[in-house]
Amino acid sequence: MPSPIEFYFDFSSPYSYFGAEQIEPLATRYGRQVDFKPTLLGAVFRVSGQRPLTEIPIKGEYSRHDFARSARFAKLAFRMPDPFPISTVQAARACLVLQQERPDLATGFIHAAFRAYFAQGRNISEVEVLRQVLEESGANAGAVIEAAGQAQIKDRLKSAVEESIARGVFGAPFVFVDGEPFWGSDRLPQIERWLASGPF
Amino acid sequence: MPSPIEFYFDFSSPYSYFGAEQIEPLATRYGRQVDFKPTLLGAVFRVSGQRPLTEIPIKGEYSRHDFARSARFAKLAFRMPDPFPISTVQAARACLVLQQERPDLATGFIHAAFRAYFAQGRNISEVEVLRQVLEESGANAGAVIEAAGQAQIKDRLKSAVEESIARGVFGAPFVFVDGEPFWGSDRLPQIERWLASGPF
Numbered sequence: 346m347p348s349p350i351e352f353y354f355d356f357s358s359p360y361s362y363f364g365a366e367q368i369e370p371l372a373t374r375y376g377r378q379v380d381f382k383p384t385l386l387g388a389v390f391r392v393s394g395q396r397p398l399t400e401i402p403i404k405g406e407y408s409r410h411d412f413a414r415s416a417r418f419a420k421l422a423f424r425m426p427d428p429f430p431i432s433t434v435q436a437a438r439a440c441l442v443l444q445q446e447r448p449d450l451a452t453g454f455i456h457a458a459f460r461a462y463f464a465q466g467r468n469i470s471e472v473e474v475l476r477q478v479l480e481e482s483g484a485n486a487g488a489v490i491e492a493a494g495q496a497q498i499k500d501r502l503k504s505a506v507e508e509s510i511a512r513g514v515f516g517a518p519f520v521f522v523d524g525e526p527f528w529g530s531d532r533l534p535q536i537e538r539w540l541a542s543g544p545f
Numbered sequence: 546m547p548s549p550i551e552f553y554f555d556f557s558s559p560y561s562y563f564g565a566e567q568i569e570p571l572a573t574r575y576g577r578q579v580d581f582k583p584t585l586l587g588a589v590f591r592v593s594g595q596r597p598l599t600e601i602p603i604k605g606e607y608s609r610h611d612f613a614r615s616a617r618f619a620k621l622a623f624r625m626p627d628p629f630p631i632s633t634v635q636a637a638r639a640c641l642v643l644q645q646e647r648p649d650l651a652t653g654f655i656h657a658a659f660r661a662y663f664a665q666g667r668n669i670s671e672v673e674v675l676r677q678v679l680e681e682s683g684a685n686a687g688a689v690i691e692a693a694g695q696a697q698i699k700d701r702l703k704s705a706v707e708e709s710i711a712r713g714v715f716g717a718p719f720v721f722v723d724g725e726p727f728w729g730s731d732r733l734p735q736i737e738r739w740l741a742s743g744p745f
Binding site for chain 1: 592593594595601602603604606607610611614615617618710713715716726728729731734735738745
């Protein structure tokens with residue numbers, strides 16, 4: 346049984362959204378599972394001295410244009426959210442709760458949260474919006490949000506972020522296939538080559 | 546007659562090398578010419594507050610791995626040059642001289658200089674190496690290097706770099722197709738879509 350594809354993401358990363366939409370069909374074609382791993386780009390960027398793409402002079406302007414065009418290229422619904430970026434701590438914790446308590450709902454929630462923010466313009470950093478997205482995903486929103494506030498889950502997210510940094514994650518999405526690191530949704534073609542025929 | 550593809554590059558950028566190797570066959574398939582435009586990433590990075598990829602913590606390590614893997618993916622000869630990055634002012638000036646005086650040799654020189662640095666490990670910032678690469682490209686190396694040191698060419702490169710910055714070039718390769726900006730060799734698939742069927 347081949348190992349699952351590890352997909353590190355942040356809910357406020359447009360390229361993570363594009364990657365999340367495409368990685369599962371790709372994995373399925375090659376008999377792989379996807380292990381979705383939330384991280385926090387804020388913490389990750391502090392380690393490597395980076396900042397959000399849209400805040401970099403000149404590059405920021407281009408990136409907004411590229412988000413929308415890359416969405417059209419991949420035939421994904423997208424509209425630039427405002428505010429951007431947002432805190433994704435609560436959404437990431439809710440994700441960890443579901444992965445622990447209701448793994449059958451977790452991946453559906455991940456997609457729903459990405460689409461809420463990047464396709465529907467809903468600010469998932471607001472607890473009421475997060476609650477709605479959880480309900481729409483079939484979860485008991487109240488219970489998830491309560492669990493997300495407890496120390497065990499806070500610690501788990503902290504550990505998850507630290508683990509991602511320790512593994513060399515410096516941006517998102519960041520994908521490991523058989524331990525091989527691929528950064529960015531741009532690397533899907535290389536990931537496909539790897540899945541199809543192994544190391545190259 | 547469709548407008549040429551404008552390809553901004555720096556001779557010290559691996560992704561520019563990968564892009565330069567692939568852009569002409571792509572352009573030819575869609576009846577386009579390529580207008581190769583040297584710029585200097587050092588100057589470009591100062592504007593947007595960036596620094597060479599390999600100097601960014603964590604991301605730098607990954608990028609070296611990605612250069613080599615991306616070369617294999619594209620079936621291009623590559624070995625990580627040392628030193629890296631290098632000053633490309635002299636090579637860029639030589640390129641402008643040829644584009645002005647011997648346009649028939651200019652594109653061949655561009656490919657030869659990229660391959661010298663990224664496939665053969667030859668430091669093209671050294672004048673003797675540059676001289677050899679010019680000779681191998683069929684140019685009168687002495688005349689080109691002399692012309693490259695004159696004020697007219699120095700001014701032309703300065704203007705070329707300023708023009709690239711004014712157009713929003715913040716990295717390399719940076720490609721314009723019908724005025725549409727595409728950053729990075731990763732965008733070749735989107736460029737192909739644009740060439741095949743227009744704006745999307």
